Amino acid sequence: MIDRFLRIRENSEQLCKPLYIEDYSLQASEFVSPPKWHLAHSTWFWEEFVLTKYDTNYVLYNEDYHFMFNSYYNNVGKRVLRPSRGLMSRPSVAEVYSYRKYVTDSMVTFLNTIPSEVILAIVEIGINHEEQHQELLVYDIKYIFGNQPTLPIYQDSLKTKLETQADDFISINAGLYEIGHQGNGFCFDNELGRHKVYVGDFGISAKLVSNREYLDFIMAGGYINFNFWHDDGWSWINSNKIEAPLYWHKIDKEWWNYTLNGLEKLDLDLPVMHLSFYEAFAFSEWKGCRLPTEFEWEIASDKFKWGQLWEWTNSAYLAYPGFSKLPGALGEYNGKFMINQMILRGGSVATPEGHSRKTYRNFFPPDMRWQFSGLRLAK
Template structure:
């Protein structure tokens, strides 16, 4: 499940708990009950479900198991808001979450208040094991905050009115960055994975282990929208020689010809975001692309995707709280200055696809029980992304953090950074 190496005292954990829980509700505040109930596709979940599931997590794994006097808010919620924990029994089918018109959004907010009151009252006397579970629950909720935003964006994109969740930030710099500069990476044996120095890491980030890096270089910045338009105009989506076999079959079956949410209009390319439909900013990092698209672009550019180990090694000295993360409107932004002497924008803006499969590190063992299902059972058929995005809560990610999605998925804030052999 997780490695929580400290047992924060009440003075540390209580403010963090309040802040994380409040942010979830603030993100959902602009939504109507209808907005929060609808489900746009099986991969997405309604905002109302995210708000309830994160409370179910605290109720189930902390309050139920560590507070004998606790009484559930509603016994039916254990069935409605379990996600994938087989050890916790039957659950409502994921593709049908949008059919839960009841309980209402107000009911879910009351549920959250009930869980919060019980947990905050018990927190001062909780033992270290329970406090570690609270920390896991907070990290889990931060993951769902990003998922909630990306799921809302997908839902609103299907509305013909294309409504905005918030206003776009003004005054964004629009100057195109210079050409890609290559930064030589470490080579030889390096240590990869959680180093045990932080207060938290998910189990899949360890054990720390040695990896062999061959001579390589990473692009100093992510690929931009302007560069992606060049790929489109050069026929990149029409050339099967650039694509993995599965990727080419996907483009043909789904008629893929541009990143998700892009549309070509008389005035040029536009994209839909949480700020509504706007012209594509050529200087911003390209976003909402699949692994298949990222891999095809890299081949077109005469490069490749970085491995997970190359990316993590390059990011070790970059502050993980840097970059455009979730402090305001979630939108990838151009960079005011373009420093080509070092790796930039490793954290924030867009999750960066790697060419590495999401598989266990040497010596990895999932925990027993339902919480052991958190990460380990998904280590099949998915690829690793690194670095966080504009929708990632600041402070949530680190160099060892491993996000993972299937190669065709692109409704998350996903982009790419190029790599090459030396």
């Protein structure tokens, strides 16, 4: 557990190695958090939920951080509102790294006391929490860089790959299937409540939709034909003048897109990414298909390769039967967000290795597209 904890802590800092000091405090949009905030918040989590609760020898690093780096935990107390995270020039980046070291060292000392299974279960949540923030950190860095005039390079290791499997639909027979997490491995509370679901016969694509296919949708007038869109989606694209996926740029009649390796010509054979649910739904309508439900996706997931991009489903984020929240602040982790969100399944090239599983239920509002999201068709 100590080795894993240290590896996770180091991974967060490695993601920030390519940054300049000026990059750490930028907040390019209300839904984006500055890299410095991610580093501090993922440290605050250990201090708040483990050290101050269970280590009688622990001394707070800085009392102000209790308020400054809380995210959304009302049970913990007041917090800096999310749109204001980028206004905090203090503490300095150096001080945040000092804070991280202090808390990391304190955690190692505490873990060496061999805490109870109850505490270790919270440590497991903390490890997965920091992994979630590592993925969000990549999203936010890309958004920060992708909205700068020079479109700078971050790194080129987080690339999607060509999908070489046949472009076929996989047939799944109607029947009663079990959905949800089982076994002794870690999962979040929203995966629990394993239950039976009946689905009819369906087909699901072996491949993600490509840039080439999505460009065909654009060229066919997909963004100017209201028949393909939910009313909310139609209002959204018109209000925000959306004409293509996030990070796509048309330059001298050619399509380019911003990647973590800088601005590149659009590779038509790669999976299309950075789509909102609205766009994924509209494309599926244009193709005469649909998005799979999250149940269909889970049932079929062993029959195709997944993990390059989070895949939109046509399922709203709702509780499974028997869902119950943990007491206190940790009970706010998932349950209170079960409204106005859509489910994505799978994982992405930005997801830490081993973090996802086929029962993992990611969720975002339907207009969000800065996450590494794509789609797989069903019919």
